[in-house]
Amino acid sequence: MALVAEGRTDPAALALRRSLALLAVITLITAYFSLTYYGIDEHFQVLEFVSYKLGITQPADLPWEFGAQARSWMQPATYYLVGVALRRVGVSDLFAVSFTLRLVTGIGGVVALVAFARAFSATLQTGNERLAYARSLPAFGFLPYLFVRTSSEAASLALFSAGFALVMHGRQSATPVRLTVAGLLAGLAFECRYQTVILILGIGAWLLIVARLRGRELVLLGTAAALPVLFGVVIDHWGYGQWCFPAWNYFRANIIEGVANNYGTKPFFAYAYLTATNIFLPIVAVLEISMIVAWVRRPWHAVTWTAVRFGPFADRP
Numbered sequence: 001m002a003l004v005a006e007g008r009t010d011p012a013a014l015a016l017r018r019s020l021a022l023l024a025v026i027t028l029i030t031a032y033f034s035l036t037y038y039g040i041d042e043h044f045q046v047l048e049f050v051s052y053k054l055g056i057t058q059p060a061d062l063p064w065e066f067g068a069q070a071r072s073w074m075q076p077a078t079y080y081l082v083g084v085a086l087r088r089v090g091v092s093d094l095f096a097v098s099f100t101l102r103l104v105t106g107i108g109g110v111v112a113l114v115a116f117a118r119a120f121s122a123t124l125q126t127g128n129e130r131l132a133y134a135r136s137l138p139a140f141g142f143l144p145y146l147f148v149r150t151s152s153e154a155a156s157l158a159l160f161s162a163g164f165a166l167v168m169h170g171r172q173s174a175t176p177v178r179l180t181v182a183g184l185l186a187g188l189a190f191e192c193r194y195q196t197v198i199l200i201l202g203i204g205a206w207l208l209i210v211a212r213l214r215g216r217e218l219v220l221l222g223t224a225a226a227l228p229v230l231f232g233v234v235i236d237h238w239g240y241g242q243w244c245f246p247a248w249n250y251f252r253a254n255i256i257e258g259v260a261n262n263y264g265t266k267p268f269f270a271y272a273y274l275t276a277t278n279i280f281l282p283i284v285a286v287l288e289i290s291m292i293v294a295w296v297r298r299p300w301h302a303v304t305w306t307a308v309r310f311g312p313f314a315d316r317p
Helices: 002-009 011-033 041-053 064-068 074-088 094-121 127-139 142-147 152-167 176-192 194-209 215-240 246-256 268-277 281-297 302-313
Strands: none
Touching (some): 011 094, 011 127, 011 142, 041 064, 041 094, 064 246, 074 176, 074 215, 094 152, 152 176, 152 302, 194 215, 194 246, 194 302, 268 281, 281 302
16 A cells, blocks of 8 residues: 555656556557558568468468578467457458557557566666656657567567566566566567577676576576477477478578678668668657666666667667
C-alpha cells in the first residue's frame, strides 16, 4: 500500500505513467494506419516467410536467405500461429492479418518500453532527473512507428529490452526467476536477430565486471538464454524442412563469403554523415548528443556498457 501511495503522489511516477499511456495509444493508432513497410526486410524476410507457410508465396519468390537457410524462423513461426488463428475465426484478408501482426508487435514494444522505462527511471539519481526523463518520452514520436514494424529489429529489441529491464540493477535484481526470464528473453531476441548477440555480450560483461554476479548466477542466465536457441533449431527444421543452423549460415554468407557486400554495408562512422539524411534529424541529433554525454557521465551504467558496444555493429547486414 505504501508503494501505491508513493506512486500516486510522486510527480515523476505520475508523469511516467501518463507518458507511457500516451505512447501506448499512439502505438495502437499507428498500427492501424501503417499500411506498408519501412524497411524491406520486415516484409521479405519475415512476412513473406509467413506467407510461404500459409500457402500464398511460392519458394521461388522468396529472397536468397531462404535458399541459403540464413534466417531464423522464430519470428515468422510466431506470426504464422497468429495467421492460422485468424483464419480459423474467418479472417483471411491479408490487410487484416498484417494489421493484427503489426498490432501484436506494437503491443510487445509497448510492454518492453514500460518495463525498461520503469527500471531505467529507478537508476536516475534525483527526482528532477526522473521527472525530466518521464516528460521527455512522448517527444520520441518515432517509437510507436518503429514498434509496429514487423521487422526482426523491432521484435528482437523488444525482447532484449524487457530482459534487460529485469537485470538492470545487477545483484539487486539477480533472483533466480528474474535471471531465468531475462535469459529466455535474451535467447529469443537473438533468435529474432542475430546481431543482438552484441547487446547480450554487453550486458553480460556488465553483469560480470560491474554488478559482479556470482558464477552460478551467470550459468543460470546463460543456460536460460541457450534454451530458445536450441528450440529455434526445431523451429528452423519446421521452416526449412531440414536440420540446419541459420545463425552460422548467416555469419558464413554475410561475413565470410561477403554476400552482404552486394547489397551495401557501411562502417560504424557512417553515423556521422547518415544522421543528416534521417527524416527524424532534429530528434536524432539531440538523442545522439545526449547519448554521448550520458556515456561520458555514466560510464559504468548498464545502458552504457550495452549500447556503446553495439554502435559499431548496428549497421551491419
